[in-house]
Amino acid sequence: xxxxxxxxEVQVLTRRFRLPNSHKIETYLANDxxxxxxxxxxxxxxxIINEVKASGLRGRGGAGFPTGMKWSFVPRTSPKPxxxxxxxxxxxxxxxxxxxxxxxxxxxxxxxxxxxGLAIGAQQGYIYIRGEFRYLIEHMDRAIAEAYQxxxxxxNIFGRxxxxxLATHSGAGAYECGEESALLESFEGKRGxxxxxxxFPAVAxxxxxxxxxxxxxxxxxxxxxxxxxxxxxxxxGSPKNGGTRLFCLSGHVNKPGVYELPMGFNLMRMINxxxxxxxxxxxxKAVIPxxxxxxxxxxxxxxxxxxxxxxxxxxxxxxxxxxIVMDEDTCMVKAALRIMKFYAHESCGxxxxxxxxxxxxxKLLQRFHDGMGTKSDIVLIGDLSKNMxxxxxxxxxxxxxxxxxxxxxxxxxxxxxxxxxxxxPYEKSSRLVAA
Amino acid sequence: MTxxxxxxxxxxxxxxxxxxxxxxxxxxxxxxxxxxxxxxxTDEFVEEVAKRVGVTPLEVREVAxxxxxxxxxxxxxxxxxxxxxxxxxxxxxxxxxxxACHKLGLGHKQVSADxxxxxxxxxxxxxxxxxxAVQINYDFYHDVTPEQLDKLLDGLKAGKEPExxxxxxxxxx
Numbered sequence: 001x002x003x004x005x006x007x008x009e010v011q012v013l014t015r016r017f018r019l020p021n022s023h024k025i026e027t028y029l030a031n032d033x034x035x036x037x038x039x040x041x042x043x044x045x046x047x048i049i050n051e052v053k054a055s056g057l058r059g060r061g062g063a064g065f066p067t068g069m070k071w072s073f074v075p076r077t078s079p080k081p082x083x084x085x086x087x088x089x090x091x092x093x094x095x096x097x098x099x100x101x102x103x104x105x106x107x108x109x110x111x112x113x114x115x116x117g118l119a120i121g122a123q124q125g126y127i128y129i130r131g132e133f134r135y136l137i138e139h140m141d142r143a144i145a146e147a148y149q150x151x152x153x154x155x156n157i158f159g160r161x162x163x164x165x166l167a168t169h170s171g172a173g174a175y176e177c178g179e180e181s182a183l184l185e186s187f188e189g190k191r192g193x194x195x196x197x198x199x200f201p202a203v204a205x206x207x208x209x210x211x212x213x214x215x216x217x218x219x220x221x222x223x224x225x226x227x228x229x230x231x232x233x234x235x236x237g238s239p240k241n242g243g244t245r246l247f248c249l250s251g252h253v254n255k256p257g258v259y260e261l262p263m264g265f266n267l268m269r270m271i272n273x274x275x276x277x278x279x280x281x282x283x284x285k286a287v288i289p290x291x292x293x294x295x296x297x298x299x300x301x302x303x304x305x306x307x308x309x310x311x312x313x314x315x316x317x318x319x320x321x322x323x324i325v326m327d328e329d330t331c332m333v334k335a336a337l338r339i340m341k342f343y344a345h346e347s348c349g350x351x352x353x354x355x356x357x358x359x360x361x362x363k364l365l366q367r368f369h370d371g372m373g374t375k376s377d378i379v380l381i382g383d384l385s386k387n388m389x390x391x392x393x394x395x396x397x398x399x400x401x402x403x404x405x406x407x408x409x410x411x412x413x414x415x416x417x418x419x420x421x422x423x424x425p426y427e428k429s430s431r432l433v434a435a
Numbered sequence: 436m437t438x439x440x441x442x443x444x445x446x447x448x449x450x451x452x453x454x455x456x457x458x459x460x461x462x463x464x465x466x467x468x469x470x471x472x473x474x475x476x477t478d479e480f481v482e483e484v485a486k487r488v489g490v491t492p493l494e495v496r497e498v499a500x501x502x503x504x505x506x507x508x509x510x511x512x513x514x515x516x517x518x519x520x521x522x523x524x525x526x527x528x529x530x531x532x533x534x535a536c537h538k539l540g541l542g543h544k545q546v547s548a549d550x551x552x553x554x555x556x557x558x559x560x561x562x563x564x565x566x567x568a569v570q571i572n573y574d575f576y577h578d579v580t581p582e583q584l585d586k587l588l589d590g591l592k593a594g595k596e597p598e599x600x601x602x603x604x605x606x607x608x
Binding site: 002003081090091092093094095096098099103126130131132133134135136167169170171172173174175186187188189190191192207248249250251252256257258288292322324326330334335338339342345346348 | 452454457459460461462463464466467468488490497498500501502503504505519520521522524525526558559560561562563564565566570573574575577606607
């Protein structure tokens with residue numbers, strides 16, 4: 001692990017991370033490994049899906065859709081082959097947990113994938129790993145080879161006459177491919193443009209066949225659910241938000257790191273007690289609670305339970321678990337600009353409101369930060385953002401618009417402080433952000 | 436076009452991963468692994484990959500142009516990537532990038548005259564809790580200080596391999 005654990009952690013998915021050779025199959029087998037899949041082999045498809053439904057597990061990629069329900073949408077009678085796809089294209093700014101799940105406990109992921117395969121009768125799975133994680137592609141390949149060697153993958157898994165094969169798949173650098181339908185396009189060897197839905201991947205996913213597509217952390221939770229039972233897993237979290245979550249604390253905290261905490265853990269406690277408070281004794285200004293696409297929270301909004309529903313009630317999102325903490329010296333205009341620069345770079349260009357909107361917003365925010373903004377630009381930034389909302393095939397347009405709207409609404413005075421040629425009050429010397 | 440036996444074997448494995456009538460799925464993995472050996476997405480490489488996965492060269496170019504890790508001109512032997520996205524920005528990533536620009540005399544996606552070092556300002560690389568982060572080729576460096584960056588870049592400029600710069604260890608397994 002790259003950071004010290006916190007005594008407040010509830011380690012379920014990460015419980016093997018600090019064992020010596022935690023990534024080896026022997027370590028996994030000596031610590032409950034592959035017991036859940038053996039149990040699942042004795043269950044019907046409905047029993048597995050119902051267990052996942054009852055656990056309250058919700059998608060860890062960002063949207064928080066109930067996992068068991070997603071699995072139940074796969075048509076049973078389809079004559080087509082079915083696929084399990086794993087989204088390991090971790091690229092939401094602020095998020096660095098799937099890396100650890102693959103690095104320190106790859107067999108937990110493999111076991112979760114096999115159980116998902118049993119749940120829908122799939123015989124093939126693929127792990128789509130972002131290209132930058134080359135070492136993890138090779139790492140997962142070695143773990144998959146170990147599982148084949150033991151007969152846990154292949155044409156007769158666990159000697160039960162069931163077939164399940166698994167392989168990794170490399171991306172090549174594109175945030176958009178973390179979006180489910182763009183990921184499928186990319187997997188098929190195409191540009192990562194999103195697909196129009198419906199049909200959803202459960203009906204027409206990889207190669208237009210029924211497909212389950214979930215985040216790495218979602219699959220990693222499945223063995224604990226099957227082995228410990230739905231009630232155990234649900235009881236770890238808050239109502240309708242089963243289990244724990246790997247929160248990635250970053251930014252101006254004393255102890256940044258990835259911490260596994262119960263769903264519903266209080267955000268202020270996370271910052272102060274888990275993260276050791278703000279660096280240099282500074283004051284908290286703002287937090288982005290779930291990766292860069294989530295609307296920013298002001299310091300006084302952070303007494304908040306970190307589960308999907310509570311954060312949504314606070315008009316933001318729990319997202320992918322990337323908790324980005326900003327102190328009192330952070331320029332909110334610059335933060336908004338850097339985030340927009342990212343979305344402008346990553347917009348796939350398929351939908352005009354997103355392609356044009358992100359490019360124009362980047363220019364406007366850049367001009368603003370350079371001190372050349374006008375008061376009407378503040379309104380224009382809000383208008384442009386609102387014109388993107390809900391007008392694109394995939395959520396990237398919303399992901400760019402929502403945080404921008406929040407930055408402008410919640411920190412309008414900071415935008416006004418940049419007006420009329422005034423230099424950024426937070427920067428020692430005025431400089432341009434590299435275009 | 437000929438590839439090393441290792442790359443040929445890898446291409447074989449890639450093509451075997453997918454259903455027989457879905458060879459196109461191997462396209463992006465072939466491009467990125469192939470680029471490491473070929474140096475960049477050259478015309479000859481495009482045509483060879485197109486033939487092997489059963490699409491036209493134009494379709495390969497259409498795809499390759501989409502992905503930020505695929506380059507039409509060769510990057511340096513050591514491709515230094517500095518993240519300046521939000522978590523790295525908050526912890527000094529932008530200063531690291533500027534420092535690298537000055538030290539190397541290079542800008543975004545520029546390559547040194549001897550072809551040894553290139554620089555890129557990159558988007559989030561998934562090391563946010565250990566920011567600021569740098570990647571050299573595929574190796575991660577976490578919590579990089581300006582002094583460590585200097586050591587890395589000075590070492591590379593002096594002809595060392597990244598592994599020989601022991602003061603700044605890479606982190607991945």
